[in-house]
Amino acid sequence: MIAGPSTQPLEIAINDKTARVGVVGLGYVGLPLIRAFIDAGYRTLGFDVDQRKVDQLQSGKSYIKHIPSDWIAGWLAKDRFEPTSDMSRLREADAVLICVPTPLNESRDPDLSYIESTAVQIGQVLRKGQLIVLESTTYPGTTRDVVLPILERSGLKVGQDFFLAYSPEREDPGNPSFTAHSIPKVVGGMDPLSSRLAELLYGQAVVKTVSVSSCEVAEACKILENTYRSVNIAMVNELKVLFDRLGIDIWEVIDAAKTKPFGFQAFYPGPGLGGHCIPIDPFYLSWLARRHEMPTRFIELAGEINTSMPRYVVSRLAEALNDQSKPLRGSKISILGIAYKKDVDDPRESPSFELLKLLDSRGAILSYSDPFVPQLPRMRHYQLPQLQSQPLSAEYLASQDCVLIATDHSAFDYEFIVSHSTLIIDTRNATKNVLANRDRIHKA
């Protein structure tokens, strides 16, 4: 047990595993977190406003590819998991962990509406002794300036009646090497007792907790991690364009550079940034910086370079078709991969949508293949043809003027793809091990 000034009932409940853990937001982050607490011996309550998701979970079915339905059914059978859309039941949870979305709004500013509405729902039923932890990625100050005032409208006082902390989610969906349990968790509380309780709770379910002095440090830590990725990816994306002009293969350069045992971490270029985090989170920080009258040049520049990548890929594709005396207009182009990264089914912010839009506006005849995305989902900012994933048969590949590899899913048979396609644009170096017909492959 972690030493401290007083023993709270919650501390006892955490230690003897009778504490009920509530998770709000049953998505890519919330469900793996529930798994970590169930594996640690806790009973969990899962909250979501999306009734369809709750219904599916209640019938023992998963809607996320890498979370098997067996797990959900097993948790239900052992009475370890109760999914619900009834927010009044938040009162039953001893600890409430918030994993709701934090997107950007139309003007690309932080949209905290999901966090705010969750805080309102918790505030309506908040009771003495509860621990609330925000996990959603956000700018430093959100827990103190946005969540705390809403919760204190209940008349209860933080650090005394209830406890509040921030602990960023570091989930990496589809990465088989890391689970919610095996990734260390940074924890920063609003006050010493909140910190202690949050650290004690996560300490039961994850391999290691890293205690920091405040919620703001924990919030900034997550944004630093994602900005670091965005900036480094932008750097290799820019170098990709330069090296290509010089006739040098960027992927070969990176593979050589990463043999240095210190001072270098490999980041890889691609067709643009995707996912819920890297294209979005740095802009939470630049928004905050603007309010403090400071520009964040690295963030803006990285965003500019990364968002220019789909156009670069399309220009390389057009050049390659041109070399075969074909215009983009009327050419059949197949995009391989709609998910934003390999081996996941998540299409959020995927650069494939921008590629489809650019190619569509230039008159290409489009189709796609993605084993995890059977139908092209409707996305707010894109008006695209209603397409369905095509099976990668030899006839289909041969019928296309160009195959554009946007996501390097392991399920694709690259040897087969290259052998049956006339032209391949590879944005991920997915075909690196294919030896035959390399003259058909153009990296971009």
Ligand SMILES: NC(=O)c1ccc[n+]([C@@H]2O[C@H](COP(=O)([O-])OP(=O)(O)OC[C@H]3O[C@@H](n4cnc5c(N)ncnc54)[C@H](O)[C@@H]3O)[C@@H](O)[C@H]2O)c1
């Ligand atoms: N997906 C990732 O890889 C990842 C990694 C690290 C951090 N994060 C962060 O974690 C947070 C959640 O991301 P996600 O990918 O799990 O999102 P998600 O969209 O997969 O899941 C969020 C869930 O919250 C539900 N929801 C929305 N408002 C709600 C409310 N008021 N009450 C209850 N449920 C509500 C939605 O219906 C949805 O099911 C975001 O801040 C994200 O930036 C995501």
